[in-house]
Amino acid sequence: MxxxxxxxxxxxxxxxxxxxxxxxxxxxxxxxxxxxxxxxxxxxxxxxxxxxxxxxxxxxxxxxxxxxxxxxxxxxxxxxxxxxxxxxxxxxxxxxxxxxxxxxxxxxxxxxxxxxxxxxxxxxxxxxxxxxxSNRDQDADMADLINRLRTLTPQQSRVLGMLGEGLLNKQIAYELNVSEATIKAHVSAILLKLNVDSRTQAVIQLSKLNQPALVA
The missing domain is CATH 3.40.50.2300 (Response regulator)
Known part of the structure; x- marks a missing residue:
């Protein structure tokens, strides 16, 4: 090797x-x-x-x-x-x-x-x-969620992760060194791709991945 x-x-x-x-x-x-x-x-x-x-x-x-x-x-x-x-x-x-x-x-x-x-x-x-x-069963909703999450761009995935940590748009903008308007555009795109109406719903969708066990 x-x-x-x-x-x-x-x-x-x-x-x-x-x-x-x-x-x-x-x-x-x-x-x-x-x-x-x-x-x-x-x-x-x-x-x-x-x-x-x-x-x-x-x-x-x-x-x-x-x-x-x-x-x-x-x-x-x-x-x-x-x-x-x-x-x-x-x-x-x-x-x-x-x-x-x-x-x-x-x-x-x-x-x-x-x-x-x-x-x-x-x-x-x-x-x-x-x-x-030996355990491949998965419900249709989870399969759909995973397919939607895979359509996110790298930056959108990072923004979604930061939303999950409770950060505000201005805090995310600071961390990623971009404008707050850019973050708002990313959030809008995330909501569209996940077919949800609010950032709270987007975070709830992300949290479903870690069920039934918490990631550690």
Whole structure:
């Protein structure tokens, strides 16, 4: 296996170290880039356009649940992303895959399982845990919501995630370094794509992704 560049995005330094140890057992002299929050993860992906893989924690500071995955998946479409999470119920795993993740690793997984998942994704396949494969039932409303969320642009996904954190338009504008009018336009587009009438309803739709379990 050729030398790899892997971005490890998790806010817990000890777990970043554990992932680094697991990945370090793969063949080759691999390089690792660590990120402790969502903005760092995004910047790493931007600065490393040839990165081979990102290991992304769903509970990263600076983003709300699946909105970070959606934004990164839309902006860096060629970068495989494996979700790493302590919340490993079938619904969470399935939704991660449906929203564009190339794999899902539970934080309770052993090193051998982590390496198997990473090898599978690096070979171009999708790693789906057995418990996810055995539970594929999904209601039509959730399928429709996921399809609508996948139509959002990277910036719209980020704005929706910030709405989910309770930020006002002016606060989002400041964080993204754009005008408040631009944020209002994004919010209008989000409401249209999600077929809702208010930002509150949009946040409620986003929160449905994290049910029945909270992302952690």
């Amino acid at each position: 050729a030398e790899l560049t892997i971005i490890i995005a998790d806010d817990h330094p000890l777990f970043r170290g554990a992932l680094r140890q697991a990945v370090g057992g793969l063949e080759g002299n691999n390089s690792f880039i660590e990120a402790g929050d969502f903005d760092d993860a995004r910047r790493c992906a931007e600065e490393q356009p040839d990165a081979d893989l990102m290991l992304l924690d769903l509970a990263m500071p600076g983003v709300s649940g699946f909105s970070g995955l959606m934004a990164l998946r839309a902006e860096f479409s060629s970068l495989p992303i494996i979700i790493v999470s302590a919340t490993d119920d079938p619904a969470t795993m399935r939704r991660a895959i449906e929203l564009g993740a190339s794999g899902f690793i539970s934080k309770s997984s052993g090193i051998d399982d982590i390496r198997t998942a990473i090898r599978t994704v690096l070979e171009g396949d999708v790693w789906i845990p057995a418990s996810c494969q």
